[in-house]
Amino acid sequence: xxxxxxxxxxxxSFLAGVGCISFKIEPLPEPEQxxxxxxxxxxxxxxxxxxxxxxxxxxxxxxDPVVLCFVAxxxxxxxxxxxxxxxxxxxxxxKETVDVPVNESEAYLEAVTAYDRLDTQQExxxxxxxxxxxxxxxKLAGRRTFIVR
Amino acid sequence: MAMLLSGVSFLISEDKIxxxxxxxxxxxxxxxxxxxxxxxxxxILSYDVTCDHLKADIGSRIFYAYGxxxxxxxxxxxxGDEFFFDPEENSGTLIRYSDEVxxxxxxxxxxxxxPSDVLETLTxxxxxxxxxxxxxxVAQITEVYEVLGERVVLHLEGLESVGFKKFKLSSxxxxxxxxxxxxxxxxTKSQGIIARGSYLFRTPDRVNSLTxxxxxxxxxxxxxxxxxxxxxxxxxxxxxxxKNTNASFTGNYNSSNLWNASFVLNRRWNEKVTTNFDxxxxxxxxxxxxxxxxxxxxxxxxxxxxxxLAGRYEVQDQVLGSLAYGNTFLDHFTFLLNSTYSxxxxxxxxxxxxxxxxxxxxxxxxRVFNLSTDYYLNHDLFGSQLLSQxxxxxxxxxxxxxxxxxxxxxxxxxxxxxxKAGTEHQNAYSNNTIFSxxxxxxxxxxxxxxxxxxxxxxxxxxxxxxxxxxxxxxxxTFEVARGFxxxxxxxxxxxxxxxxxxxxxxxxQDLSALFRANPSxxxxxxISVSYDPKNRQWTQSFADISFEVIRKWKFxxxxxxxxxxxxxxxxxxxxxxxxxxxxxxxxxxxxxxQFSVELIPR
Numbered sequence: 001x002x003x004x005x006x007x008x009x010x011x012x013s014f015l016a017g018v019g020c021i022s023f024k025i026e027p028l029p030e031p032e033q034x035x036x037x038x039x040x041x042x043x044x045x046x047x048x049x050x051x052x053x054x055x056x057x058x059x060x061x062x063x064d065p066v067v068l069c070f071v072a073x074x075x076x077x078x079x080x081x082x083x084x085x086x087x088x089x090x091x092x093x094x095k096e097t098v099d100v101p102v103n104e105s106e107a108y109l110e111a112v113t114a115y116d117r118l119d120t121q122q123e124x125x126x127x128x129x130x131x132x133x134x135x136x137x138x139k140l141a142g143r144r145t146f147i148v149r
Numbered sequence: 150m151a152m153l154l155s156g157v158s159f160l161i162s163e164d165k166i167x168x169x170x171x172x173x174x175x176x177x178x179x180x181x182x183x184x185x186x187x188x189x190x191x192x193i194l195s196y197d198v199t200c201d202h203l204k205a206d207i208g209s210r211i212f213y214a215y216g217x218x219x220x221x222x223x224x225x226x227x228x229g230d231e232f233f234f235d236p237e238e239n240s241g242t243l244i245r246y247s248d249e250v251x252x253x254x255x256x257x258x259x260x261x262x263x264p265s266d267v268l269e270t271l272t273x274x275x276x277x278x279x280x281x282x283x284x285x286x287v288a289q290i291t292e293v294y295e296v297l298g299e300r301v302v303l304h305l306e307g308l309e310s311v312g313f314k315k316f317k318l319s320s321x322x323x324x325x326x327x328x329x330x331x332x333x334x335x336x337t338k339s340q341g342i343i344a345r346g347s348y349l350f351r352t353p354d355r356v357n358s359l360t361x362x363x364x365x366x367x368x369x370x371x372x373x374x375x376x377x378x379x380x381x382x383x384x385x386x387x388x389x390x391x392k393n394t395n396a397s398f399t400g401n402y403n404s405s406n407l408w409n410a411s412f413v414l415n416r417r418w419n420e421k422v423t424t425n426f427d428x429x430x431x432x433x434x435x436x437x438x439x440x441x442x443x444x445x446x447x448x449x450x451x452x453x454x455x456x457x458l459a460g461r462y463e464v465q466d467q468v469l470g471s472l473a474y475g476n477t478f479l480d481h482f483t484f485l486l487n488s489t490y491s492x493x494x495x496x497x498x499x500x501x502x503x504x505x506x507x508x509x510x511x512x513x514x515x516r517v518f519n520l521s522t523d524y525y526l527n528h529d530l531f532g533s534q535l536l537s538q539x540x541x542x543x544x545x546x547x548x549x550x551x552x553x554x555x556x557x558x559x560x561x562x563x564x565x566x567x568x569k570a571g572t573e574h575q576n577a578y579s580n581n582t583i584f585s586x587x588x589x590x591x592x593x594x595x596x597x598x599x600x601x602x603x604x605x606x607x608x609x610x611x612x613x614x615x616x617x618x619x620x621x622x623x624x625x626t627f628e629v630a631r632g633f634x635x636x637x638x639x640x641x642x643x644x645x646x647x648x649x650x651x652x653x654x655x656x657x658q659d660l661s662a663l664f665r666a667n668p669s670x671x672x673x674x675x676i677s678v679s680y681d682p683k684n685r686q687w688t689q690s691f692a693d694i695s696f697e698v699i700r701k702w703k704f705x706x707x708x709x710x711x712x713x714x715x716x717x718x719x720x721x722x723x724x725x726x727x728x729x730x731x732x733x734x735x736x737x738x739x740x741x742x743q744f745s746v747e748l749i750p751r
Contacts, residue, residue, distance in 0.1 A: 091250040140230035
């Protein structure tokens with residue numbers, strides 16, 4: 001008898017604790033986060049039909065010939081544009097790409113990989129804390145910070 | 150078998166809402182205590198804010214909105230790409246990436262550095278691979294950082310489960326507000342009904358008081374011998390008076406007539422001196438209670454050395470006192486001095502034991518050798534015994550030769566003891582010499598290496614119980630394939646005791662082989678078997694096997710087989726789901742023959 005009372009008490013406690021249970025919650029629309037991976041690396045390597053980042057880091061030295069910003073998108077079903085913007089340590093825009101069209105045929109693509117590069121073998125001093133942002137359809141989709149020593 | 154009836158944790162009191170998010174999609178991971186949102190609207194700093202994406206790490210209090218961020222207030226409109234905000238401080242930083250990085254600060258007087266943590270590792274995939282995650286249209290963060298959701302759907306291991314109109318998503322978190330909480334109610338066949346509740350009272354930065362109640366009802370058990378029920382009440386309270394003064398109280402009462410309480414006041418007088426005062430009462434079962442008053446003071450004297458003083462007095466005339474001083478000078482010399490005095494009542498009588506001890510040590514440590522002299526004194530004032538023990542320790546620091554392949558060390562310890570007990574007078578001395586020689590791993594082939602070490606010890610003493618012992622350990626490892634290793638270990642230990650013409654001793658040997666496999670994070674296992682060459686018999690086998698069954702679920706087993714008794718000593722089986730700040734484990738143990746399900750906070 002006491003065990004039964006204990007079970008009823010526990011179930012009542014649980015329901016009181018969690019609030020009213022409803023089994024008719026409307027499902028939310030599918031999320032759209034496209035950017036699966038956004039990393040800085042020293043090189044990219046083939047990965048089947050796609051690319052994969054290699055030597056991932058946020059700490060570069062002047063001897064590194066390039067800084068690569070690699071992006072992987074998933075579940076791409078519409079045409080879109082990608083754009084990279086590189087900001088120098090003083091906060092000024094150092095380089096930007098044009099809007100790169102992706103999936104103009106509007107086919108369903110399970111994954112898309114792409115990258116842009118910052119060439120450090122130029123005359124200017126590149127030392128300092130840099131930023132790169134990536135825009136999908138003109139809207140910010142990710143930002144990474146890195147150091148060049 | 151233990152049966153969980155209910156494991157609920159909820160607050161009866163209402164907490165204030167710090168911020169509310171509405172979104173086309175909001176997901177909260179219980180495992181990681183993080184939120185990801187899309188098409189989000191919220192209100193902060195009197196602005197209505199909209200953004201494409203939201204990331205929030207509740208544990209580290211980082212809130213980050215990005216993608217088409219717009220802040221609107223009567224006639225004011227700001228647009229940006231990123232918005233970091235702090236709902237508790239009511240401040241934010243809006244960042245816009247155009248020809249330069251433009252920054253607008255809200256509610257921040259000083260020009261703070263640009264926030265750099267954009268919660269890179271917080272992704273939708275991470276949230277969706279949680280053991281428990283919730284999706285909802287509205288999420289609220291309370292002022293104690295609990296997370297509440299409206300129109301919530303629970304996803305269990307990725308599968309959509311039951312829905313709730315309103316749910317405390319972060320239930321069971323350590324962060325909680327003032328109020329009563331019923332933490333657990335369990336029933337087990339061995340312990341009966343167990344209930345745990347607690348009451349928390351706190352005021353920000355000043356008082357934190359937690360009272361816990363544990364109740365066990367055993368009258369429901371069959372054939373149980375002992376009290377029908379047991380109650381434990383524990384209280385832990387801390388109070389901060391100012392940045393240099395704080396106090397704490399702990400109390401514990403048990404219905405079996407055991408209780409104790411203590412109060413400690415800490416005071417930092419300046420950078421170098423700290424003192425704490427304490428009062429405590431302890432009532433053990435079947436014994437008289439004791440009340441102690443005490444203090445401890447630590448003086449950091451810099452180049453003059455560090456001094457520690459402590460004293461405690463008990464109202465039945467018991468006393469404890471200690472003094473310690475330490476200093477390092479001329480770079481290589483260390484001087485240590487300590488002394489203790491105790492006058493403690495002997496259990497079961499009205500007498501006191503009274504002991505004074507003291508020690509002084511001077512040591513010299515150079516790159517090549519170390520030298521230390523110690524003097525230890527123990528004066529039993531009640532038993533009129535005096536032990537004085539000088540000691541000399543000389544050692545050669547480990548040095549390497551043959552291009553670093555060999556490492557050797559040598560240590561010698563000489564101890565002299567002098568004991569005076571009444572009119573009796575005894576002395577003794579001993580000398581212990583230890584020599585060891587070991588090799589660094591020697592690669593005979595790129596995938597095959599050897600390690601060896603030998604050690605010899607000689608112990609000589611006045612009573613002539615002398616012995617010499619030696620040992621050898623050889624270790625070889627061979628990488629069969631990438632991540633798969635075959636290892637062998639042989640060790641022999643010998644101890645010889647000599648007295649006059651008699652030499653006696655023992656020798657033991659052990660030969661072990663081990664196969665280790667850890668080619669990736671998904672497989673990490675080893676199995677070993679041991680053989681005793683001296684007695685020509687197999688002895689033991691151990692296995693530790695761990696591999697990933699499916700995504701984030703790991704199987705783990707520990708097995709021990711005894712060849713001498715010819716039986717399986719132990720086998721434990723675990724099925725483990727790593728889930729961020731919790732770990733879910735299904736466990737079976739052969740020794741207790743028990744199956745249990747454990748949810749362990751990390």
